[in-house]
Amino acid sequence: MRHLLGIEGWRRDELESLLDRAKAHLPGGPDTTHLLRGKVVANLFFEDSTRTRTSFHMAAKGLGASVLNWTHTGSSVSKGETLLDTARNIEATGPVAIVMRHRSSGAPHLVAKHVKCAVINAGDGTHEHPSQALLDAFTLRQRWGSLDGRTVLIVGDVLHSRVARSNLHCLKALGAQVVMCGPPTLIPPGLESLGAEVTHNLDAALPRADAVMCLRVQLERQEQAFLPSTREYARLFGLNAAREERMKAGAVVMHPGPINRGVELAPAVADGARSVILEQVSNGVAVRRAILEVCTA
Amino acid sequence: MSSTVLFRRGRVIDPRNGVDGVRDVLVRDGKVVEVSETLLPVPSSAEVVDATGKWVLPGFIDLHVHLREPGEEGKETVLTGCRAAVAGGFTAVVAMPNTKVVNDNAMVTELVLNRARAAGLCHVYPAGAITKGLKGEELAEMGELVSAGCVAITDDGRPVMNASLMRRTLQYATQFDVPVMVHEEDLTLSAGGAMHEGTTSTRLGLRGIPASAEVAMVARDLVLLEETKGRLHVAHVSCEGSVRLIREAKRGGLRVTCEVAPHHFILDDRAVGDYDTHAKMAPPLRADTDVQALREALVDGTVDAIATDHAPHGVLDKQVEFEKGINGIVGLETALGLTLELVHAGVLTANRAVELLTHGPAKAFGLPGGHLAPGAPADVTVVDPDAEWTVDAHQFHSRSRNTPFHGRKQKGRVIQTWVAGHKVFDKGQVGQSKESR
Numbered sequence: 001m002r003h004l005l006g007i008e009g010w011r012r013d014e015l016e017s018l019l020d021r022a023k024a025h026l027p028g029g030p031d032t033t034h035l036l037r038g039k040v041v042a043n044l045f046f047e048d049s050t051r052t053r054t055s056f057h058m059a060a061k062g063l064g065a066s067v068l069n070w071t072h073t074g075s076s077v078s079k080g081e082t083l084l085d086t087a088r089n090i091e092a093t094g095p096v097a098i099v100m101r102h103r104s105s106g107a108p109h110l111v112a113k114h115v116k117c118a119v120i121n122a123g124d125g126t127h128e129h130p131s132q133a134l135l136d137a138f139t140l141r142q143r144w145g146s147l148d149g150r151t152v153l154i155v156g157d158v159l160h161s162r163v164a165r166s167n168l169h170c171l172k173a174l175g176a177q178v179v180m181c182g183p184p185t186l187i188p189p190g191l192e193s194l195g196a197e198v199t200h201n202l203d204a205a206l207p208r209a210d211a212v213m214c215l216r217v218q219l220e221r222q223e224q225a226f227l228p229s230t231r232e233y234a235r236l237f238g239l240n241a242a243r244e245e246r247m248k249a250g251a252v253v254m255h256p257g258p259i260n261r262g263v264e265l266a267p268a269v270a271d272g273a274r275s276v277i278l279e280q281v282s283n284g285v286a287v288r289r290a291i292l293e294v295c296t297a
Numbered sequence: 298m299s300s301t302v303l304f305r306r307g308r309v310i311d312p313r314n315g316v317d318g319v320r321d322v323l324v325r326d327g328k329v330v331e332v333s334e335t336l337l338p339v340p341s342s343a344e345v346v347d348a349t350g351k352w353v354l355p356g357f358i359d360l361h362v363h364l365r366e367p368g369e370e371g372k373e374t375v376l377t378g379c380r381a382a383v384a385g386g387f388t389a390v391v392a393m394p395n396t397k398v399v400n401d402n403a404m405v406t407e408l409v410l411n412r413a414r415a416a417g418l419c420h421v422y423p424a425g426a427i428t429k430g431l432k433g434e435e436l437a438e439m440g441e442l443v444s445a446g447c448v449a450i451t452d453d454g455r456p457v458m459n460a461s462l463m464r465r466t467l468q469y470a471t472q473f474d475v476p477v478m479v480h481e482e483d484l485t486l487s488a489g490g491a492m493h494e495g496t497t498s499t500r501l502g503l504r505g506i507p508a509s510a511e512v513a514m515v516a517r518d519l520v521l522l523e524e525t526k527g528r529l530h531v532a533h534v535s536c537e538g539s540v541r542l543i544r545e546a547k548r549g550g551l552r553v554t555c556e557v558a559p560h561h562f563i564l565d566d567r568a569v570g571d572y573d574t575h576a577k578m579a580p581p582l583r584a585d586t587d588v589q590a591l592r593e594a595l596v597d598g599t600v601d602a603i604a605t606d607h608a609p610h611g612v613l614d615k616q617v618e619f620e621k622g623i624n625g626i627v628g629l630e631t632a633l634g635l636t637l638e639l640v641h642a643g644v645l646t647a648n649r650a651v652e653l654l655t656h657g658p659a660k661a662f663g664l665p666g667g668h669l670a671p672g673a674p675a676d677v678t679v680v681d682p683d684a685e686w687t688v689d690a691h692q693f694h695s696r697s698r699n700t701p702f703h704g705r706k707q708k709g710r711v712i713q714t715w716v717a718g719h720k721v722f723d724k725g726q727v728g729q730s731k732e733s734r
Contacts, residue, residue: 008500083618104618105502106572125620127502165502188505190496 006128022290033064059288133166148175156215307348312652313668324675327717356388356676361604368397375412381695386711388676389420401426401437403445451478467527486510512538535580537590556604559635574622602658609697634707675718
């Protein structure tokens with residue numbers, strides 16, 4: 001049994017073995033419904049999610065598990081139940097793993113200290129989103145074989161992005177260079193000491209990238225004075241057709257979804273030849289099966 | 298209980314009076330009578346404390362504790378807080394007014410003083426609120442608070458965000474010559490932050506509180522201080538920028554004092570580890586460079602006092618998501634050990650360390666005690682400087698256990714605490730004095 005609270009702390013060989021294992025879970029692979037037959041996987045989602053929750057749901061089903069789907073709406077959280085009480089009650093139903101999303105960074109760490117089953121972080125606040133980073137790495141490995149020597153440019157609201165943090169740790173561990181790009185107000189301090197290169201000039205960084213990952217920009221950032229407007233954001237940091245043309249041959253465009261079309265990503269680019277966005281989604285199930293398999297072993 | 302006590306052959310460290318050496322200390326009727334290099338004759342009926350190899354110190358004074366009574370007696374009471382105080386070698390504490398009935402009027406001040414008298418352990422000096430209900434809107438009746446016994450006024454736990462109100466507070470307080478104690482935090486800069494803004498907050502994905510949230514307010518209040526000729530005490534200074542400004546202001550002759558809490562000079566923001574809410578406080582644990590700057594400021598006199606910001610909280614307040622975790626840790630029973638860490642590391646001399654716990658705070662607030670000259674109150678703390686021990690939160694006399702220092706090895710421990718000539722703590726046991734004082 002092993003928790004997946006973050007990518008940070010996982011070694012390269014551990015990540016590679018998980019990603020290798022995920023290949024066997026691609027459509028057309030061997031039947032794996034015996035792996036968790038008769039077992040329960042609890043989906044504990046304190047924050048709205050469609051993509052990740054359904055992806056984990058399908059992954060658990062694919063391993064033969066029953067899924068307990070718990071969501072915050074209409075639950076006793078609204079009656080003041082503490083996180084630990086909720087988690088202990090879920091644990092009492094006997095799951096082999098709790099897949100958990102929460103708006104507070106570190107919430108899965110707290111739960112992991114108090115339950116006996118595996119805790120899988122499906123996104124905690126602005127900390128990590130490890131399954132997303134793993135499926136991103138899986139998608140890139142499908143293209144490139146190895147990430148060694150490749151450069152991945154992550155563009156946008158890094159400050160509030162759990163996807164960016166998990167990807168930083170994952171991509172670095174697998175041998176890639178990571179460049180973070182965004183307005184200075186949305187780049188947190190100390191990224192360099194975590195291994196990233198930082199720039200505020202997208203046009204200068206773009207031609208070096210083998211992959212460009214655009215992060216979602218939330219509209220409320222405008223109200224908090226991180227940005228003057230999404231219009232200006234699109235002008236400075238949006239990936240549009242003109243910028244796409246200056247990308248390296250063969251370089252790909254990624255997005256963790258959901259997309260603000262026309263803000264961080266022009267529709268033509270999101271749907272264009274470089275986009276691997278839908279591959280990311282379909283790889284999600286295979287990678288999450290491998291996560292459940294590895295964490296409950 | 299004997300009213301005459303002779304502390305024999307201890308190393309007396311009394312920075313105010315320039316004493317550091319083996320002395321006999323004779324106290325009678327609650328006062329120091331004589332401090333002598335030579336052996337004093339034992340008066341009849343005197344209790345003799347053999348302090349050979351021990352330090353005999355003025356009782357420690359903590360300018361910053363939260364006793365939680367009235368209102369949050371599940372966390373601490375005046376009695377349990379006093380028990381923790383004397384166990385930590387403190388003979389006097391200043392009680393913050395942010396109780397759940399705010400100490401913004403004489404009734405609450407008197408309640409705290411009555412409870413302290415009933416506890417009969419150490420001196421408790423209440424601090425009154427600056428504003429009614431700590432709301433930052435209208436001044437509380439400062440004259441009433443001072444005449445009821447408040448030794449400082451503060452909205453601690455909250456800043457006074459309104460600069461004009463702060464200016465008037467400093468002005469108005471000059472007529473009582475009472476220190477205005479400030480919790481410096483610009484709420485628009487700290488907004489929603491859970492820890493110091495830096496590499497660790499980035500790594501953990503926690504919203505950061507920049508150092509400027511404190512420094513900008515210190516700067517504002519020093520400007521107001523200069524204009525009003527008031528008296529300012531900056532509570533729990535946590536960062537380099539603040540000590541730099543305070544150092545300059547002191548050189549310029551302003552009446553400003555400040556305190557630093559042990560956790561801020563021992564731990565940096567990395568102590569948050571994997572979301573340990575016991576490392577969550579306001580102001581937050583800062584960067585290692587700030588810790589370094591605080592240590593230098595302790596040495597060079599910029600800092601007047603070590604104060605614990607003793608903040609008891611229940612288990613449930615801390616066993617939650619980090620951003621929901623309540624701020625603060627208990628400090629009375631770990632303060633000496635953590636201060637001595639700086640002595641062992643060669644940062645502070647024993648003399649300076651003792652000064653920061655005794656005369657420094659006494660002078661900052663104009664409190665009695667803090668030294669051992671004849672005539673001074675017989676508030677004495679006896680320390681075994683060589684005792685090695687491990688912090689065990691379950692053994693605390695405080696009602697609360699919230700500390701990041703559980704399990705930490707320490708060298709140097711309080712073995713006895715005497716208040717007004719009465720032994721109130723001895724070898725781990727708190728004894729209640731029969732006398733009120």
